[in-house]
Amino acid sequence: MKTLHQSPVDPNFVQNPYPIYDAARAHGDLVYWADYRMHAAVSHRAVQALLKDRRFGREVPAEMQRPGPAHLAPWLMVESHSLLEAEPPRHTRLRRLVMRAFTSRAIAALEPTIHDLSHKLIDAFPDASFDLLDTYCMQVPVVTICRLLGVPEEMSPELLRWSHDMVAMYQASRTRQTEDAAAASAKEFTDFLSSYVEKRRSDPRDDLITRLIAAEEDGEKLSRDELVATCILLLNAGHEATVHSLGNGLRTVLQQGVKADAFQPETIDATVEEILRFDPPLHMFTRYAYEEIDLFGHSFKRGDEVALLLGAANRDPQVWAEPHKFDPTRPILTNSSFGAGLHFCVGAPLARLEMRIALAALFERCPNLALSAEPEYSNSYHFHGLKRLMVQV
Numbered sequence: 001m002k003t004l005h006q007s008p009v010d011p012n013f014v015q016n017p018y019p020i021y022d023a024a025r026a027h028g029d030l031v032y033w034a035d036y037r038m039h040a041a042v043s044h045r046a047v048q049a050l051l052k053d054r055r056f057g058r059e060v061p062a063e064m065q066r067p068g069p070a071h072l073a074p075w076l077m078v079e080s081h082s083l084l085e086a087e088p089p090r091h092t093r094l095r096r097l098v099m100r101a102f103t104s105r106a107i108a109a110l111e112p113t114i115h116d117l118s119h120k121l122i123d124a125f126p127d128a129s130f131d132l133l134d135t136y137c138m139q140v141p142v143v144t145i146c147r148l149l150g151v152p153e154e155m156s157p158e159l160l161r162w163s164h165d166m167v168a169m170y171q172a173s174r175t176r177q178t179e180d181a182a183a184a185s186a187k188e189f190t191d192f193l194s195s196y197v198e199k200r201r202s203d204p205r206d207d208l209i210t211r212l213i214a215a216e217e218d219g220e221k222l223s224r225d226e227l228v229a230t231c232i233l234l235l236n237a238g239h240e241a242t243v244h245s246l247g248n249g250l251r252t253v254l255q256q257g258v259k260a261d262a263f264q265p266e267t268i269d270a271t272v273e274e275i276l277r278f279d280p281p282l283h284m285f286t287r288y289a290y291e292e293i294d295l296f297g298h299s300f301k302r303g304d305e306v307a308l309l310l311g312a313a314n315r316d317p318q319v320w321a322e323p324h325k326f327d328p329t330r331p332i333l334t335n336s337s338f339g340a341g342l343h344f345c346v347g348a349p350l351a352r353l354e355m356r357i358a359l360a361a362l363f364e365r366c367p368n369l370a371l372s373a374e375p376e377y378s379n380s381y382h383f384h385g386l387k388r389l390m391v392q393v
């Protein structure tokens, strides 16, 4: 098996990981990534197979679980009750409760809100060059997830800070400072939501928090810690990836001079899927093997970790002709950007809706939108997103 030596903090790799993915994939479905000391799936078929294989999962195997360091306690508390970190039967129960509250009706009802929000944000665009990531790509998902959950929009700056601090824990370049910030933000976030839930209990509304509170009160189904952790997961996951899907997509579209035809009602779905395939915001997730498994020429032992490189899977030439070409007219095929299997993204329909509306509104209102500086990705692998996106209308 090929060994890949590639630092995940090498700036060249972070700016453009795709040539390395190609080189790795040329050796097969799996490579051994020496820097992470684990195997990594790099082809579409291997990433999809591992995501769907129930012999692998996200929860740390029981015999490997260790109490974390005391200074991380608030962050670990949230993680330990998160559905993203659980496997059945806990995952089944938590996911069912979230899905009961996160209905397609509730998502569809957001359409006019997202539409109005997009237009209001565009109304306020300055004439001079400005950062579209901050003023648009970030605002649409943050305000939308606040409205869906029923959290005051004025809380957006705090939510953004807490969320950034918490998700920074997944970066390859994590330090003690990262950990302290994550713990402090997890504590503030938990305290805020605990008291907010209390307030909302006596003042129910038609929102997701109210529906989750009903699930908590409905017998033993959702504990208080699970309720808070679920809200935090939804608030964080509900914007971090969508912001950068929009940002990465707009970078590509503006650099390649994609025309307004790609944002019409009959073409927008294919454009959004191509944006998600071409340059996804999340590149790597991991799984633990729960038993001995022979797959793609490798024998996994229980407890082995394996990396699933979603960004590599999406550029697999076995599935997409000319995978490095951005082509919004491609037929839609399943890509790996939202994962697959048990943990398939709960928010995929919402993210797609936001992207469709926000992109269509932007190109309708700003047909001459153009880059005013070369965009650069933030120096973090895994969260693949821009530092800023300077444009002029």
Ligand code: HEM
Pocket (backbone or CB within 6 Å): 058, 083, 084, 085, 095, 145, 233, 234, 237, 238, 239, 241, 242, 245, 280, 281, 282, 285, 286, 336, 337, 338, 339, 340, 342, 343, 344, 345, 346, 347, 348, 350, 351
């Ligand atoms: C374009 C935007 C998004 C992308 C690319 C994305 C990507 C993903 C991926 C890859 C996973 C699976 C991780 C794994 O298998 O280990 C996931 C899970 C999840 N996502 Fe998203 N996501 C996006 C938007 C959202 C939104 C808007 C929400 C919520 C409103 C959300 C909520 C979740 C939740 C709750 C999970 C955990 C599901 C589970 O463990 O069963 N995501 N997402």
